[in-house]
Amino acid sequence: MTEPADLTGIDTLLTDDEKAVRSRVRSFVDTAIRPNIADWYENAVFPLDIVPQMGELGLLGMHLNGYGCPGRTAVEYGLAAMELEAGDSGLRTFVSVQGSLAMSAIHKHGSEEQKNDWLPKMASGEAIGCFGLTEPTAGSDPGSMETFAARDGAGDDADWVINGRKRWIGLASVAQVAVIWAMTDDGVRGFVVPTDTPGFKATAIEQKLSMRASVQCDIELTDVRLPASAMLPKAKGLRGPFECLNEARYGIIWGAMGAARDSYLSALDYSRQRLQFDKPLSGYQLTQEKLVNMALEINKGSLLAVQLGRLKDAGQLQPHQISVGKLNNCREAIGICREARAMLGGNGVTLDYPPLRHANNLESVRTYEGTDEVHTLILGNHITGTPAFR
Incomplete structure (x- = not known):
């Protein structure tokens, strides 16, 4: 089965195990998140009842080993983050805060007593x-x-x-x-x-x-x-929290592309059904140009995520490379979501469609774990050898 939005055969870069993880998380999003997210978003509700389900699915501390943690690969974790954020950034953020920040801090820097006290309960969702x-x-x-x-x-x-x-x-x-x-x-x-x-x-x-x-x-x-x-x-020192932040930033590289893909597919589906001047919107050149530009950036951002995931699994991922992914994929994703909203016209400002919700969420995602400006300066320092933070 061809993946939606995949123009470059990205699936050929994934193993069967990786695709199976993606399928399981996508099913969870389709059944537990999509039917409810508009109401949760409108009413500012975080659904605590799905936390144990996330634990059962192996999403909490997914990339960590031992102490009841799932011990999955970086690419598997990334694919899970992509699917979760296709549902909503807030739900992917929960997994990130729980696993990439709080659990990673204890796993990387904690004592055996701290690890044994907290990590098994956090992996199951018993403790947040x-x-x-x-x-x-x-x-x-x-x-x-x-x-x-x-x-x-x-x-x-x-x-x-x-x-x-x-x-x-x-x-x-x-x-x-x-x-x-x-x-x-x-x-x-x-x-x-x-x-x-x-x-x-x-x-x-x-x-x-x-x-x-x-x-x-x-x-x-x-x-x-x-x-x-x-x-x-x-x-x-600050190296301790920064190592955890880099874990969270890595997940964002994948997650942002999930929000972008969901917005793109929403706009694509809408353009095929919406008639204007006796013709579907998808039949107009301007519409096709917008869809092509969106799909190109989703493919490039997804290929970047896979490459960084492979480097991470090989123990070769460098901090500046995380900044490449976070800066690029957040910047492109928010642009795609805004363009998709515009293609939906007035309907795009309602919660019947996801692009504006995704775009609003990405304002936060783009800000936390390092703003565009911070990641630009990290990369500028790497390229020139001259720090310009002050």
């Missing part, structure tokens, strides 16, 4: 995690974070006390555990914080125009007291 890095005045520059963790006493067994604020933290108000990054006298460190710890408060950000079927929050940390064992022992 969040990742607290961004602050109200520290987004693209996390090194300027003001959240501070101080020792209360002397010695390695002394408690930590954390004070500060975080903003735009996905899932925080529904999470059981938070990975909080804070400045210390020894630089940036990460902490595993059960969300029922006294002094931890998460408040959902409302009145959003994007990612409405998702949860983003403000966090206040007021004298949050933790034992010494709460610190992630293997993460020191």
Whole structure:
């Protein structure tokens, strides 16, 4: 069966196992997400009841090994992200925050006790995690974070006390555990914080125009007291959170193409059925040019995703290559979704059709895990050898 929008035979680059993963996730999206997403988006509802289903499907911590995690390949994870975001960016974001951020932080940097305590429950969906890095005045520059963790006493067994604020933290108000990054006298460190710890408060950000079927929050940390064992022992400095961010950015490379493909197919189907001047829209040259341009960018972006996935599975993926994918695929995807919306005319501004919902969501996706400007500067630094961030 030919894949929709595949002009270049991308399926020939995939194994049977990879295509089987894609098929399973696509079926889940078709049955659990598509029939409900318009209502979830309109009413700003994140469907917690599908989290255990995601766990059963092996979507949580999908690329991690051991501790109850599925241990799938990077390409399999990417294909799953593409299918999830074809449903909605908010649902793919849940999988990303849970697996690529919170679970990855514990898996990469945690102690054996932390891994055993949290990863099996998070992989099954029994526990939800969040990742607290961004602050109200520290987004693209996390090194300027003001959240501070101080020792209360002397010695390695002394408690930590954390004070500060975080903003735009996905899932925080529904999470059981938070990975909080804070400045210390020894630089940036990460902490595993059960969300029922006294002094931890998460408040959902409302009145959003994007990612409405998702949860983003403000966090206040007021004298949050933790034992010494709460610190992630293997993460020191900003390299710790950045390694997790790169995992999330990788998923976005694939996911953005899912939103683009869904919008393209919606516009294609509409153009075949909508009659104007006694002829389907698809029969007009201007319409065909738009559809061709969309399909070309989807194919190029998907080929890029497969290449980066193969590099990741081979242990050869470089940070600047992740920036190539994130910058290009988000930028092209949002343009495709906007063009698809325009092709739908007035009907395109309703939730009967997905392109404007996807475009609105991609405003967030394009912003988080590094804005266009940040990734441009990462690539500029790589190309020229001269950092220009300041």
